[in-house]
Amino acid sequence: MTTYFNEMFQDGNVRSPYARLEGWTRDMPADLRLAKQAEAEALFRRIGITFAVYGEGGDPDRLIPFDMFPRVFTANEWAKLERGIKQRARALNAFLVDVYGRGEIVRAGRIPAGLVYQNAAYERAVAGFVPPKGVYSHIVGIDIVRTGPTDFYVLEDNCRTPSGVSYMLESREMMMRMFPDLFRENRIEPVDNYHEILRRTLASVAPAKCDRDPTIVILTPGQFNSAYYEHSFLADLMGVELVEGQDLFVDGEYVYMRTTEGPKRVDVIYRRIDDAYIDPLCFRADSMLGIPGLMDVYRSGGVSICSAPGAGVADDKAVYTYVPEMIRFYLGEEPILNNVPTWKCAGADDLGYVLSNLGELVVKEVHGSGGYGMLVGPKSTKLQIEQFRALILANPGNYIAQPTLALSTTPTFVDQGIAPRHVDLRPYCLVGERIELVPGGLTRVALTEGSLVVNSSQGGGVKDTWVLAE
Amino acid sequence: MLLSVDHVTRYEYDRPVRGVVQSHRLTPTKFAGQRTISWNVSVSGGTMGGGFRDGAGDWVQAWSVAGPVSHIEVRVHGEVETTDLAGVLKGSRESVSPEAYLRETPFTNFDPALRALGAAALSEDILSSAHAMSASVSAAIAYRPGSTHAHTTAAEALAQGEGVCQDHAHALLALARSQGIPARYVSGYLQSSNDGMAHEAAHAWAELNVPGFGWIGFDPANQCCPDERYIRLGSGLDAQDAAPIRGVSRGQGIEKLLVTVAVQTQQQ
Structure with missing residues (x-):
């Protein structure tokens, strides 16, 4: 039986960042909660924030579900995350400048040449070109999950055009509107200057x-x-x-x-x-x-183009496994944030391991996104596993596999009251003349009980993410 | 050898278009085998845009023409002194890794027949393999003008057993890349003559990357390596990527293309 880290409750006690939220929920009458939830939905509907789901048909104007229970980080937790995120964004950009230039990391044998130069996202057309300030990826979305009090893992990097930041901003706006008292009782770092930083970042890379x-x-x-x-x-x-x-x-x-x-x-x-x-x-x-x-x-x-054409070669799921090497190679530092151990089905040994352990692993397409084309072993039927086995065998190089991580949970409003649901975090790191990010990011929550897939295209919802001031 | 080039490309539109944007690879490559004496490119009614040397060493020049316009003429005139280097692209400055030239494109996908030809020509020595691959393309695809069109793939040309220089080059790229030898499409000019060989003044061939030599040109259409009769303009993954002129017009007009090219020896 896997145990999951609950970000609010540990051993029957409330963890400090959530201290003031305990009373808030205890004192909130059920009818008020329902009224607030309806109000939130009406507000989202009115401003028109909807999410069309690829490949599923259905209602293109479906609302992305919003959960009112905030997800909270302490200043200390955030300080470490922020350092790790910025470190990663620096290394990814150094890698991009390098592989479109002299390719030192390939020459040094730290990453296979084929993985870079034969990558579908490698754009020969920009080889030899250095974008202004040496930045290829100006908005780096880094997907992070938590498995323990101090354990964070990076699931994937998004160097092209990560989306979702509007949900981060709207969720905060919504919470401040509906629960102004919460923002007086808690000292929460603001995120509403995101657009100013984004504008400054884009302006700083003008040609x-x-x-x-x-x-x-x-x-x-x-x-x-x-x-x-x-x-x-x-x-x-x-x-x-x-x-x-x-x-x-x-x-x-x-x-x-x-x-x-x-x-x-x-x-x-x-x-x-x-x-x-x-x-x-x-x-x-x-x-x-x-x-x-x-x-x-x-x-x-x-003219400058953000992100720079060709940036995608840094964020495919096979290149991902080399990001810790990039950090050591370009920055001479040890990675602050962990990578998830990853098996690359392109290699015979890894493939053998993956095929023998499909029931335990998460298998993803190298170029996939949005939670499509993936297998979550422990949550799949025998038939689904066998179907996926055939897919992997037909094209092993297209797949990677990772252990099923014990994603942390946070309290979430559900029909029966409040229950733990699994969450991840996508902060948006802005890279121009400077590297900046607003405190927090987008917290996605898997609303189905027990589900570990948080993608909005797979029925996930969003929460406001708080970083408390010191 | 001193070669002179006169190359006119005329675009006629049955209805005036609102504007045209073009990207040219129409400047002779800087390398030890050729020295530009004079070179001039003009576009009727055009504004010269940005120009830059790309990672493969090609000069890329943008042009735009404001409409309404019912015809455009791109004129190239110049003289280049060439030297026979047995096809070796010596002294070019480029930064793209040869490994970037191993991928398939729609024109050059690794059809089983192409792959089999490539495998049959492969030996321990890459240079010998390259020659053998070029020879096998020459043997498998007869030169026959008009037998293919601009969008014919290497696999289609091989299946029908005939084609033009573009098809020969695409087929050789597929053979080489399917066996792990980096290969690229090259566009340029070839001196006109009447010896019965497959001369197309606006010509194309392939370059294969051979350890110890770098890029070496192979011209399966003429069963040789480029020599002093050739002028090299630019390269890419396939004919579309390496096209001397890529352009788009805004408007409903249907385009008609008229090309004349003359490449001649000048008295020294």
Whole structure:
């Protein structure tokens, strides 16, 4: 029987960060709780924060469930997490600059050449190019789980366009609106300056040719994208234009945005479109979403693209296993945050182990995301395991496996009252001239009893995440 | 050898388009086998955009043309002094790892027939393997203009047993890469002559990476390695990636393409 670390209750006692929440829930009448939950849902519905689920059909305007019970970290816990996250973001960016440059880490034999250069996310088109300030991944989303009082593991890195930060901001907004007293009784670090830091980060990587206050835009694939709400939300907060490919065009050495007052030069593009689609002249010729000629302007220093094309080579699940090596190699430091031990099915020994222990392991696709195409051994039927075995055998290199982690739980409002549910954490680290992150992140919660899959596409919900001031 | 190039690409649109953006790889590569005497590229009504040397050492130059416009002419004129280096790309400056040229693309996927040809030509010595692969592509695909089109894949060309230089190059890339030898597509020019060989003045061939030598050119269409009759422009994973001109027009006009190329020996 696995035991799970409960972040609020230990041996019948309430852990200190949650001390003031005990009374809050004890004193809250059931009807008030239901009323508040309905209020939260109505507010989310009104602002239109919904999440379309890929590949499942159903209601594209489904609300992502919001749980009112906050998840809390002490200042000390956060200080360690913050150091670990920043360390990782630095190493990932150093790796990207290196593998598009001299490739020292490959030459030194610390990571296999094929894993880097034959990676589908490695963009030959940007080899030899160093983006402004040497930053490839400007928003690094690092998924972290907790298994004990001081035990944290990084599940995966997201170096391209991690989503979900709007939920972090909206959850806080919602809690402050519904429970202002809680924010007087607890000293909670603010997160509402995220958009200011994001704007400052993007401005700090404007191209050298830009000699004025840079014009920033957010490039979205359009309103049918599942994260469209977030794109427009961030554009509003930062006071920048939200554009689609057709709103931008290349003329001479620069990119321009069509406006009612005529063309306006654009200096920094925060893109939420995949590499393959951003420029039909460089990548997929059939892309209708991109801007023809954008990559030539980018590579000749006329515009910055965040994250930089090619950043994806740092965050696939096979490269992930080498991040601790990156930290040692580039920074000369020991990793502050642990990696989850990972078996790579590409190797015969690892494959053998994985196939013999499928019932105990979590198996994931190397390029998968969103909780799709994965097997959670202990939660699967024999039939599901056998079906997955066939998939792995057909293409071993496409899979990695990890032990099933005992994800921590936090109290969560459920139909029967309050019960522990498993959670993870995605902080958003911003990398420009400086490396910054707001205290906290997005806590995702697996609302189904016993479930360890927190992805919103798999029925997970979100919580407000508190970091207490010293 | 002193070669002169006159290359005109004319795009005609049946209805005026609102604008055109192009990306060119139309500048001779800097390497020991060629020295540029003069070189000029112009685009009618065009504005020169950003230019840069990419990681493979190619000069990439952007152009844009503001519409409405019903035709565009890209003119290339220049002179290059060439030296026969037996295909070896000596003295080029590049930073891309050869391992980046091992992947399949839609044009070069490892069809079982291509893979089998590659395996049959593979021996201990990579240089001998490269020659054998090039020879087997020459033997398997007859040169026949008009037998294929711009989107024909290596597998299709092999299956029908005929093609043009683009198909030969794609097939050789698939053979080499399927056996773990890095290979890339090269576009350039070839001196025109009337000796009955497969001369296409706007030409393409392949380069394979051979330990100890670096990149070596192989031209299966002409059963040789590039010599002083060749001018090298740029490279990529396949014909689309290495295209001398990639362009997109905004508007509904249907495009018609007219190309003339002359590559001739100048008296020294």
